[in-house]
Amino acid sequence: MKSGQAKSLVILLHEIYGANNHMDFMKDVMTQEGYDVITPNLLHRDPFPYDQEEEAYHYFINEVGFIGPRDEVEQIVAANRTKYEKIYIMGFSVGATMAWICSEFEVDGVIGFYGSRIRDYAEMEPGCPTLLFFPESERSFHVPDLIDKLKIKRYITVAAIHADHGFMNPFFRAYSRKDYMECMNKCLKFLKQIDETDSTILSG
Numbered sequence: 001m002k003s004g005q006a007k008s009l010v011i012l013l014h015e016i017y018g019a020n021n022h023m024d025f026m027k028d029v030m031t032q033e034g035y036d037v038i039t040p041n042l043l044h045r046d047p048f049p050y051d052q053e054e055e056a057y058h059y060f061i062n063e064v065g066f067i068g069p070r071d072e073v074e075q076i077v078a079a080n081r082t083k084y085e086k087i088y089i090m091g092f093s094v095g096a097t098m099a100w101i102c103s104e105f106e107v108d109g110v111i112g113f114y115g116s117r118i119r120d121y122a123e124m125e126p127g128c129p130t131l132l133f134f135p136e137s138e139r140s141f142h143v144p145d146l147i148d149k150l151k152i153k154r155y156i157t158v159a160a161i162h163a164d165h166g167f168m169n170p171f172f173r174a175y176s177r178k179d180y181m182e183c184m185n186k187c188l189k190f191l192k193q194i195d196e197t198d199s200t201i202l203s204g
Contacts, residue, residue: 005036005083005084006034006035006036006084007084007085007086007195008034008035008036008084008085008086008087008088008108008191008195009035009036009037009038009080009083009084009086009087009088010030010035010036010037010038010088010089010090010191011037011038011039011040011073011076011077011087011088011089011090012026012027012030012037012038012039012090012091012095013040013042013069013073013089013090013091013092013094013095013096013098013099014039014041014042014043014047014091014092014095015092015093015094015095015166015169016048016053016056016057016059016060016093016094017047017048017049017050017052017053017056018041018042018043018045018046018047018048018056019039019040019041019042019043019047020047020048020171021171022092022169022170022171022172023039024039025170025171026039026090027039029184030090033188033191035088035191036084038076038080040069040072040073040076042064042068042069042072042095042098043059043060043063043064050171050172050173060094066094066097066098066101066117069098070098070101070102073089073098073102073105074102074105077102077105077106077107078106081106085195086108086109086194086195087106087107087108088107088108088109088110088111088191088194089102089103089107089109089110089111090110090111090112090187091110091111091112091113091115092112092113092114092115092168092169093113093114093115093116093165093166094115094117095112095115096112096113096114096115096118096132097112097115097116097117097118097120097121099111099112099115100112100115100118100121100124100126100130100132101121101124103124103126103127103128103130104124104126104127105127107127107128108128108129108194109128109129109130109131109190109191109194110126110128110129110130110131111130111131111132111187111190111191112130112131112132112133113132113133113168113183114133114134114135114138114165114166114167114168115132115134116134116138116140116141116165118132118146118150119141119146122146122149122150125153125154126153126154126155126156127155128155129155129157129190129194130155130156130157131157131158131186131187131190132150132156132157132158132159133158133159133160133161133168133183134146134147134158134159134160134161135160135161135162135163135164135165135167136160136161136162136163138165143160144160147160157190159186161179161183162179163176163179164176167179167180168180168183
């Protein structure tokens with residue numbers, strides 16, 4: 001590990017809008033907590049404004065998808081694995097689904113916020129400690145059913161939050177400072193516990 005480099009790396013995965021002000025904000029938060037941070041631009045274009053939600057969604061589904069970003073994240077993990085003692089992936093919305101998919105890589109922990117498409121990959125078994133947050137309800141599916149499927153898996157901690165999809169983003173209409181603070185405290189506790197745990201114990 002290089003002098004001045006943090007012991008742990010956080011890879012931040014963005015929402016459908018791209019690597020925007022929310023990712024800049026979260027990068028600052030995690031950097032202040034002592035982590036090095038990478039925020040890949042999985043869209044490979046400028047971010048969409050929040051009022052172009054439909055356009056952003058269709059662009060991600062039709063032009064990006066999950067396979068290309070999955071491979072990109074795998075390359076980031078591989079390129080940094082020997083540089084850090086711990087590597088974490090934290091994602092939001094489609095980024096949370098991507099983080100879930102990438103939990104099978106050689107990473108030490110995954111955190112996902114309102115990854116509604118996780119329901120399409122609910123049969124996956126995460127390969128590392130995984131912390132997931134969902135709103136209590138979503139328009140497109142029944143959240144309690146998904147939570148019931150996930151909470152019985154090894155390594156999983158899952159919580160339903162009385163807030164709307166997007167509550168962690170201070171630039172988005174659904175932002176809830178109270179829920180943001182509570183969830184960030186849980187996230188940081190989750191990460192610190194892994195930071196202080198021998199990797200051989202986690203993998204055993």
